[in-house]
Amino acid sequence: MSSGQLLTLTEDLTIYNALELKSRLLEALASSDALELDLLQVADIDTAGVQLLLLLKKEAQRAGKRVAIVAHSQAVRSVIEFCNLAAELGDPLVIPATESV
Amino acid sequence: MDELKDELISVYVQESREQLDEMEDGLLRLEQDPDDADNINAIFRAAHTIKGGSGVIECGFIEQFTHRVENLLDALRNGEIAVSGPLATLLLECCDHMRSLMDVLVAQKSSPDDEVQVRGEELGNRLQIFIDSVRAATLPPVAASDAVEVESSGGGEVNTDSWHISVRFGQNVLRGGMEPLSFLRFLASLGEVVGIETVPDGIPAAAEMDPESCYLGFEIRLKTTASKIEIERVFDFVRDDCELRILPPHSKLDDYILLIQELPEDTMRLGEMLVRCGALTQSELERGLIAQQQATDATAEQEAAPSTPLGEILVGSKLVHKEVVDAAVARQTQVTDKKARDAQMVRVQADKLDQLIDLVGELVIAGASANLIALKSRHSELLEATSVLSRLVESIRDSALQLRMVQIGDTFTRFNRVVRDVSKELGKEIELSISGAETELDKSVVERIGDPLMHLVRNSLDHGIEPADVRLARGKPACGRVSLNAFHDSGSIVIQVSDDGGGLNREKIRAKAIERELIQPTDPLSDHEIINLIFEPGFSTADQVSKLSGRGVGMDVVRRNIQALRGTVDVASVEGQGSTFTIRLPLTLAIIDGFLVGIGRASYVIPLDSVVECIEHKNLAGERNFLNLRGEALPFIRLRDLFEIEGQAPARESIVVVQFGGQRAGIVVDQLMGEFQTVIKPLGRVFANLRGISGSTILGSGEVALVLDVAALVHIVTRAEEECWLMYRHVAPVSSAASIPPAILAGT
Known part of the structure; x- marks a missing residue:
């Protein structure tokens, strides 16, 4: 079990990938004390995706682990902001330098 | 219901106007003492109470505007912004604007007219500038990451004017190809989402969680003009597969509590979310939940609840805003205070009072008549009875008149604002000092003295007080002073407006008067007469016509x-x-104590307040109408001559010495008839130009007596003497001047 594992997701966080993503995320969490998620390349996220992120956080909390989203894409950030979930997820929303706002 | 509302509104307007007065007073004090925290709090409370009340009576435009004012006051209260001249000016203007909004409310219009609206917006923008300057100055620059925290820890602000939409999506929504977030985005397009909370509590543990099911719910605050149906339509596609609850703006606390309890999530947790998205405040939530708890307990104990307490009715009517609740509490305390005060006060319609005064007047006349009959009868018991009666009538008269007396203080304090505004406008530093504010005078007089006073004060501010540099050059303090003073003096009230400015330029007035042909260059006029020419129509000596005064109208209007x-x-x-x-x-306009005198067969009444003494007058025939009274010259006038009464004067005449405005004069009469209570009846319009007579009265015998106008008589007497003397001086300037007793001039 390594600590500080980084998981980079490239596919869309949507209902279409939800089943597959759930197992990937939970597995990653199981194998690490502190999971870091890089969502910089996530082009789309929907309700199912948001649910998964919330689930992941919840599970981590239950297991006494840490999940941090270290990078957000524009899409992810806007959905988190829209749902006012920044506090719930607890990750700083860093605006990447490459992305002009 | 409508009546109740009208009643509420009228109470609200009345109280708000009082609050505005207090606010204005506070603001004026604020400039003198910017650090007085109590004062700032008082101002804030006043604005807060007005806003709170406007919420209760559902007056949006007042609430909106007052809210902005309150924001600024809050910053002021928290010391985020310093007191400054422009700030105070702006807040004072806001007070004025709120007053005009009250007028709109009274006029039962649903919204202010364009003019008022524009003014409101302009003030709103200026308020915003102040607030922005605070924000800019106080908020430290934050990194993006910090900003999130700030955002998330916020939510203390409550937005009652928003819809509350609570939605729990069914598990099959996603499988049905619906995307809940799209609905929310569409919802957001209806208006402005003020707050949104995602409720993730429905997500089960990982093992049971189906990623293709929807477990989310949302609590949304939406500010929109859309109707409930339009909001519901947004969720039409998922209607059967979601739980939707919509609370309209300004919903009751109870409704929210009910909502919390109906929803599946934990009560406290959901409550906190409502607090976070701005539907409720923390204390409301707690209170609501406790109340709910108690209610449950109570119903368990006793089924039949007693009559609903007032508080619940209030909550039931329109309360959700904590600030409104606070304001209501404050208002209640205030109302209680007011009630305590009102317990010693009764509001009476002015015309009822007038009627009473009229009746008392008749009573006085009837009493005098009874007195006369008793005197003639020489019946000692009757005499005694009538004398007791007349004493009582006298007391009744005095107390009846007292009812109409009000202190002049309120009229005076209004000028604080005028002096402040005008001095700002003129760029002068001027302070107002008030004395004799407790002096009482008749209400009808107070109401009508405001305008002339205003003109005189403005005149003093504008023309009287010199600019600061001129003042310093003249060795005066830079800060000018205008004083208002009032006191009682022999049956009249004296109001003085004085300034320590440049004074009136006698030569300039004289030149101007000659130019306007008000006087001839050869007219012999005393200094006093010259400066009083400013009350003539069309007279202004100001070199520059200013906005405030100096247009040549005014002083004559004041005098009129x-x-x-x-x-x-x-x-x-x-x-x-x-x-x-x-x-x-004159102190009162209706009833006076008179002194009855007779000339020939006619009777005249001299107001007793102006009578100083009576002296015997023997054979004082001569050209000059003055006598030596204990070393002082006393000019006198023969009423017989003045009124051209026929008949021969008796050998022994009497002189009634009267005083008016610091001048004394003698009135020569045939007969002294003693004190007499008099109801003054106005003379008809035909007699309007009669000099020396101010009214008439009816004697006990039914005869009519004329009431002498002492002011006019004194004027006639002194004027006549002055003219006489000035002409005398003109003819023989040096030789005879010494022989004239200087006291004659002293009074002029």
Whole structure:
């Protein structure tokens, strides 16, 4: 079990990938004390995706682990902001330098 | 229901106007003492109460505007912004605007007219500038990451004017190809989402969680003009597969509590979310939940609940805003205070009072008549009875008149604002000092003295007080002073407006008067007469016509207004040291104690207040009408001559010495008849130009007696003497001047 594992997701966080993503995320969490998620390349996220992120956080909390989203894409950030979930997820929303706002 | 609302509104407007007065007073004090925290709090409370009340009566435009004012006051209260001149000016203007909004409310219009609206927006923008300057100055620059925290820890702000939409999506929504977030985005397009909370509590543990099911719910605050149906339509596609609850703006606390309890999530947790998205405040939530708890307990104990307490009705009517609740509490305390005060006060319609005074007047006349009959009868018991009666009537008369008396203080304090505004406008530093504010005078007089006073004060501010540099050059303090003073003096009230400014320029007035052909260059006029020429129509000596005064209208209007109140106005001035305008008004307009005198067969009444003494007058025939009274010259006038009464004067005449405005004069009469209570009846319009008579009265015998106008008589007497003397001086300037007793001039 390594600590500080980084998981980079490239596919869309949507209902279409939800089943597959759930197992990937939970597995990653199981194998690490502190999971870091890089969502910089996530082009789309929907309700199912948001649910998964919330689930992941919840599970981590239950297991006494840490999940941090270290990078957000524009899409992810806007959905988190829209749902006012920044506090719930607890990750700083860093605006990447490459992305002009 | 409508009546109740009207009643509420009228109470609200009345109280708000009082609050506005307090606010204005506070703001004026604020400039003098910017660090007085109590004062700032008081101002804030006043604004807060007004806003709270406007919420209760559902007056949006007042609430909106007052809210912005309150924001600024809050910053002021928290010391985020410093007191400054422009700030106070702005807040004072806001007070004015709120007053006009009250007028709109009274007029039962649903929204202010364009003009008021524009003004409101302009003020709103200026308020915003102040608030922005605070924000810019106080908020430290934050990194993006910090900003999130700030955002998330916020939510203390409550937005009652928003819809509350609570939605729990069904598990099959996603499988049905619906995307809940799209619905929310569409919802957001209806208006402005003020707050949104995602409720993730429905997500089960990982093992049971189906990623293709929807477990989310949302609590949304939406500010929109859309109707409930339009909001519901947004969720039409998922209607069967979601739980949707919509609370309209300004919903009751109870409704939210009900909502919390109906929803599946934990009560406290959901409550916190409502607090976070701005539907409720923390204390409301707690109170609501406790109340709910108690209610449950209570119903368990006793089924039949007693009559609903007032508090619940209030909550039931329109409360959700904590601030409204606070304001209501504050208002209640205030109302209780007011009730305590009102317990000693009764509001009476003015016309009822007038009627009472009229009746008392008749009573006085009837009493005098009874007295007369008793005197004639020489029946000692009857005499005694009538004398007791007349004493009682006298007391009734005095207390009846007292009812109409109000202190002049309120009229005076209004000028604080005027002085402040005008001095700002003129760029002068001027302070107002008030004395004699507790002096009482008849209500009808107070109401009508405001305008003339305003003119005199403005005149003093504008023309009287010199600019600061001139003042310093003249060795005066830079800060000018205008004083208002009032006191009682022999049956009249005296109001003085004085300033320590440049005074009136006698030569300039004279030149101007000659130019306007008000006087001839050869006219022999005393200094006093010259400066009083400013009350002539069309007279202005100001070199520059200013916005405030100096257009050549005004002083004559002032004089006319005061004369209409049977009063006089006059000015005394020392060049370089200032001027004093003195207004004299009769204390009451209706009933006086009179002194009855007789000439020939006619009777006349002299107001007793102005009578100083009576002296015997023997054979004082001569050209000059003055006598030596204990070393002082006393000019006198023969009423017989003045009124051209036929018949021969008796060998022994009497002189009634009267005093008015510091001048004494003698009135020569045939007979002294003693004190007499008099109801003054106005003379008809035909007699309007009659000099020396101010009214008439009915004697106990039914005869009519004329009431002498002492002011006019004294004027006639002194004027006649002056003219006589000046002409005398003109003819023989040096030789005879010494022989004239200087006391004659002293009074002029």
